[in-house]
Amino acid sequence: MDGTLTINGPKHTDGLTVERQEKPFHPIEHVDARLISLLDMAADSICLIDDHSRILLFNKASETLFGYSAEDVIGQRVDILMPQKYAEHHDGWIARYLETGEHSIIGIGREVQGQHKDGTTFPFDLSVGVAETENGKQFIGVMRDLRARKEDEQRLRSLQTELNQMTRINAMDEMGATVAHELNQPLTAIILYLQAVERKVSKLADRGPITSEDVEQLSDLCGRAIQEAQRSSSLLQRIRSIIEKKEPERTTCDLVEIIRKAHKLSLVGFSATDVFIDLSAPDDLPPVSVDPVQIEQIFLNLLRNAFQAMREVEQKAIKISLKIVTDEEDRRDRLQVRFQDTGSGIPDSHRKNLFKAFDSERRNGMGLGLAIARSIAQNHGGSLDLAPFDEAQPGACFLLTLPIASSPSDESEPKTESSESMDGSQ
Structure with a gap:
């Protein structure tokens, strides 16, 4: 026998099984001692495998991370270091790369799950590089334990x-x-x-x-x-x-109803009967997937800040407009709320640090509340920002985006808007 045998390779996503010829194992016999020393000094785990997923090199940090000695794993398949459900994905990735050259992970770090010798699993960041050698392609993985970061x-x-x-x-x-x-x-x-x-x-x-x-x-x-x-x-x-x-308890909610409840509670302790509030939204406004109490807290903060900022102005008005926008990065639809008041506005010198929790220069003491409001929005997969200054519109303008629970049933139909007013007496 020539040491070569035929095995069934991993299945691709289309269900086809690829026949691969497994080559004899060629361990790395001559490695510069300086390189070995350098690899063993590395804080990150470094592992080298061949194009049949067999481990060729395993540094000291890898021994600490996975609990195996280098002698235990050299020549073994790398799936010994991962939970079974991830091993199949790994084999499919290797086969697909060798066949098509498609590399969805080369040079790109991503979070994966590893498995210790004792059977426990843990998250780590994996970056992969590839090199062409006389014995075929070899893959080097640099792994960084994420457990401490996850705990932090x-x-x-x-x-x-x-x-x-x-x-x-x-x-x-x-x-x-x-x-x-x-x-x-x-x-x-x-x-x-x-x-x-x-x-x-x-x-x-x-x-x-x-x-x-x-x-x-x-x-x-x-x-x-x-x-x-x-x-x-x-x-x-x-x-x-x-x-x-x-x-947080996310549910499918009507954002307009959340705004109404926040408005009612915001009037406690404020003489805001002379504040006109205009609320406008499309008739086919989709629901949002949020914790209603936390989102109500955002609007409660914005409303009370606006009431305070408008105490010294004659025209007291708040315009709240809702619309659907598409995120430029992930191309997903979100609900955007534009919150505009006619208050004293926010000086340029204060805008940069407006959302810092303990900044001393804040608009009438709003600092910590806005920091938490932004944190709530971000925890929901949204954002809260101050809109650029517009001379035509005095006061402050905030933009809040939130994920929608479902898309409008028919985006091809033109959207009509309904508008209602709320005043401080309600």
């Missing part, structure tokens, strides 16, 4: 969650007196309605039989008391949902 990212997310909660609690603390005042109104009304019921019942006890008119009056008073109680309950529930610490 998780800690950062946890800290961001804590920061968001602290800010929400701080905002509610600042609104404490006004919230108490807001609650006092319906509670006072409830007391008055119930006192009226009590007086009515006392009169009926002295007067005699109850008429249908009496029943109607009592029912009306009780109904009014119930409405005020529901108003109080609704306010408390909204405050609780903002303060409460919980993981």
